[in-house]
Amino acid sequence: MNTPDPAPAPRPLLLPDGRPAVAAWTLDPAVKHLNHGSFGAVPLVAQQEQNRRRRQMEASPVEWFPALPEKIAAARGALARFLRVRPDDLALVPNASAGASVVYGGLPTRPGGEVLVTDHGYGAVTMGAERLARRWGGTLRTARVPLDADADTAYACVVDAIGEATGLVVIDHITSATARWMPVGRIAAEARRRGVPVLVDGAHVPGLAADPLAGVDCDVWVGNLHKFGCAPRGTAALVARTPLRDHLHPLIDSWGAPAPFPDRFDTQGTIDATGYLAAPTALDFVADTWGWEQARAYMRELADYAERIVAAAFSELTGEDCRVDVGTPVDALRLVRLPAPLAATRAEADALRDRVGRELGVAAAFTSFGGVGYLRLSTHVYNTAADFEYFAERCVPVLGAWSRTDSRGGRR
Known part of the structure; x- marks a missing residue:
């Protein structure tokens, strides 16, 4: 039986005038915003x-x-x-x-x-x-x-x-x-x-x-x-x-x-x-620009893609399966297991969030459950596949190095 090819990255959503969706927000372009789920982001209008x-x-x-x-x-x-x-x-x-x-x-x-x-x-x-x-x-x-x-x-x-x-x-x-x-x-x-x-x-x-x-x-x-x-x-x-x-x-x-x-x-x-x-x-x-049904479908497809490529990057780095079975997953929120001992407690997860923002220029969410640390991926209409590709290519290797050199994920 042939395994179907994984779904490709979804095409980014655009505004009616052809600009990328993120142009409707005032988010800092110098930061990769991968954590909509914590505090949201308010469109300019x-x-x-x-x-x-x-x-x-x-x-x-x-x-x-x-x-x-x-x-x-x-x-x-x-x-x-x-x-x-x-x-x-x-x-x-x-x-x-x-x-x-x-x-x-x-x-x-x-x-x-x-x-x-x-x-x-x-x-x-x-x-x-x-x-x-x-x-x-x-x-x-x-x-x-x-x-x-x-x-x-x-x-x-x-x-x-x-x-x-x-x-x-x-x-x-x-x-x-x-x-x-x-x-x-x-x-x-x-x-x-x-x-x-x-x-x-x-x-x-x-x-x-x-x-x-x-x-x-x-x-x-x-x-x-x-x-x-x-x-x-x-x-x-x-x-x-x-x-x-x-x-x-x-x-x-x-x-x-x-x-x-x-x-x-x-x-x-x-x-x-x-x-x-x-x-x-x-x-x-959101309703008038894309419609909430299309927005939710895009968030789900992008989360599928982001989860797959980020988990694969961590798995390749650690030699372990970093995918996470949460039983009943959410369309726009996904977990990927971090290399131990990163983010083993809530305090360590928060410290890692701050360090990633400070040193890597990425706003991301890290959580802890049962003594295991996780990256919580979060998508919205202004995110694109390139955001998560950047994280997989540039940030995952750094997190792997931190896991080997700093047991608390804090400043070395």
Whole structure:
């Protein structure tokens, strides 16, 4: 049986005037930007819209702030259409971690209750879950899910850890450190059957899924619009569709406190909400220029190519298979195993990220799971195959040398 040839590198996306897609962003051309998934990147048109709104705010603050809740409500409507949810089910929060904190602060007290997380959870959200468990006088329980677990195995690992004391399940939709989907719909359905609230951390999902909450009947879902949606940073959605929403309040009490959910989130005093107001511009830019379906297809094809060539480069260097089976991979996020002992801990992964940026001029993500270090590849419409070819040809040999000379990946 002949093995089919691997798919070729996808052709770069172009703007309508023929320029490369990256021309629509203000990214530093001296840096290879291979880590969209961490902080996103805002297209120029959305920056300009946010700046226009800021000028309005600063020109007449006394006029701006009383009228702001109505403006935020209109933005919520546009963002709800993008996420395919009802506007009355969606509140705007600064980021997914802030949304999780809203839930932790709003849940009715459960003395001695247990909060269930997984070992793939985002660190800041897990820290908040631990604080909640301490306030309850209970414990934080961690469900262990193998990196290569398929959906059925991941489901079993989580639901088997739900017990009589479980007062909340916190589960990632897409895991940050390990770049895999979790079967949140099935987990939420089983938790609901047992009467246990579920918080889904969908930080990376908006922009990567056409209908993010389809089949996900959880109590609260939070997702960042400033990652793959390219909205200005500090823009995230909190979607609540069960009676728990009546207990949810903004992190800052303001004059909207007596209002029902989600209206009370629209009044937050003197915060700069221009990111919320400019977010629809970012989403519309991708939709009008390429269409989100084509954008997602390109990100997936480019991630396939990037994973293949970077893993092959590391494998050739080390003599080991550096491909990673994450069970249920994500279209635009992939893992490649690093040569040991690079990035064996989160602190070492962060130090390696900083060193690669400083010495190699590449913005990349490095993560750690189970004492093993990984490169997390991340693609968006402005990336091209040449970006990842550069990394494979120029950066992989340097990382190999660092792994042999510096056990911590820090400065030699």
